[in-house]
Amino acid sequence: MTLYHGLALSGIVFSIGVYGVLTRRNVLGILMSIELMFNAANIALVVFNRYLHPGNLWGQGFVLFVITVAAAEAVVGLSLVLAIYRNLKSVYTENMNLLHG
Amino acid sequence: MSHLPSLVFYAMSAALILTAIGVVTMRSVFYSAVSLVAALTVVAGLFLLYGADFLGAAQVLVYIGGIMIIMLFVVMLSQRPHDSMERQTNDQWFRALCLALVIGISLVRGFRIFINQMVSTVVPVPTSASLGRLLLGDMLLPFETVSLILLAALVGAVLFGQDKKS
Numbered sequence: 001m002t003l004y005h006g007l008a009l010s011g012i013v014f015s016i017g018v019y020g021v022l023t024r025r026n027v028l029g030i031l032m033s034i035e036l037m038f039n040a041a042n043i044a045l046v047v048f049n050r051y052l053h054p055g056n057l058w059g060q061g062f063v064l065f066v067i068t069v070a071a072a073e074a075v076v077g078l079s080l081v082l083a084i085y086r087n088l089k090s091v092y093t094e095n096m097n098l099l100h101g
Numbered sequence: 102m103s104h105l106p107s108l109v110f111y112a113m114s115a116a117l118i119l120t121a122i123g124v125v126t127m128r129s130v131f132y133s134a135v136s137l138v139a140a141l142t143v144v145a146g147l148f149l150l151y152g153a154d155f156l157g158a159a160q161v162l163v164y165i166g167g168i169m170i171i172m173l174f175v176v177m178l179s180q181r182p183h184d185s186m187e188r189q190t191n192d193q194w195f196r197a198l199c200l201a202l203v204i205g206i207s208l209v210r211g212f213r214i215f216i217n218q219m220v221s222t223v224v225p226v227p228t229s230a231s232l233g234r235l236l237l238g239d240m241l242l243p244f245e246t247v248s249l250i251l252l253a254a255l256v257g258a259v260l261f262g263q264d265k266k267s
Contacts, residue, residue, distance in 0.1 A: 001187060002220070003215050003220050004212060004213065004215050004216045005110065005114075005217055006110075007113045007212040007215060008209045009117065010211065011205055011208030011212060012205055012208075013117060013118065014152055014204070014205070014208060015201045015202070015204045015208065016118070016121040016124075016125055016205075017125070017201075018197075018200065018205075019197055019201035020200075021243060022193065022194075022196075023191055023194045023198075024189065025188070025189055025190060025192075028130050028134075028172065028176055028179070029125075029133060031172070032124055032133060032134060032172065033124065035137065035156075036121055036125075036140065038123055039144045042148075042156075043144060045249045046147075046148055046151050046153050046156065047151060049153070050151045050153070050155055050221040050225065051218075052208070052220070053199070054218070054221045054225065056192075056230055057228055057232050058236050060153050060155070060156055060228060060242050061232060061235050063153070063156055064156065064159060064232075065247055067156075067160065067163050067164065068247050068251065069247065069250060070164075070168065071163055071164075071168055071251075071254075072192075072250050072251055072254035074168045075171065075254050075255075076173065076254050076257045076258055077159060078171055078175045079257070079258040079262045082175060082178065082179065082261075082262065085178075085179045085252040086264070091179050091243045092244055093191075094191075099107050
């Protein structure tokens with residue numbers, strides 16, 4: 001359990017999230033993969049804070065803001081998904097190719 | 102006893118990678134949401150392991166208690182009976198796998214510059230009090246700005262959520 005191990009874990013989880021964003025057909029699956037990528041970045045921030053700057057807490061404060069903005073993003077994104085589902089009766093991305101419903 | 106944190110870290114890493122793979126590969130969106138709940142719980146445990154106790158609590162409260170509940174609601178509201186028979190990945194999965202592998206390998210190799218980094222061996226102390234002082238001190242401007250973002254998200258969610266016909 002060193003600095004490098006935490007960062008490698010964060011990189012692996014981030015690439016899994018990238019794979020999910022690129023391959024999922026379902027919008028909800030894409031949103032979940034984005035949450036996974038946020039968490040990978042958060043792990044990296046906390047690990048840097050723990051091992052390189054243990055005296056101050058700017059890394060952890062930044063993670064708090066990431067969590068807050070992720071909550072806002074999820075709320076708006078999910079209400080958009082519900083609005084699109086009400087119009088198109090589908091949550092698959094290949095059906096969402098028109099800007100006006 | 103000194104090996105105990107390392108063992109916990111490796112067990113948590115394995116659990117996190119397995120649940121993350123579950124999130125992106127599960128056929129049913131509901132199962133992948135449940136897998137994401139497990140992954141977020143493991144991340145909260147990792148925060149605790151790295152001495153960020155307030156962040157672990159915030160992760161459980163905000164992510165698992167808030168975001169994932171909304172997400173499960175939307176998953177259940179937007180599911181149709183024949184969804185479980187359909188393919189859940191698109192045609193580009195092999196190229197996406199190659200790109201994700203390239204990104205992952207280059208990230209992990211790029212982080213190798215930190216292998217010989219001098220790290221501090223200070224034992225972490227509980228951070229809630231000093232984090233609160235930081236948020237209302239040096240970070241006051243972003244702290245107030247993020248409340249505006251939350252308000253805008255609230256209004257936006259109500260706006261998009263209402264039915265146009267009513």
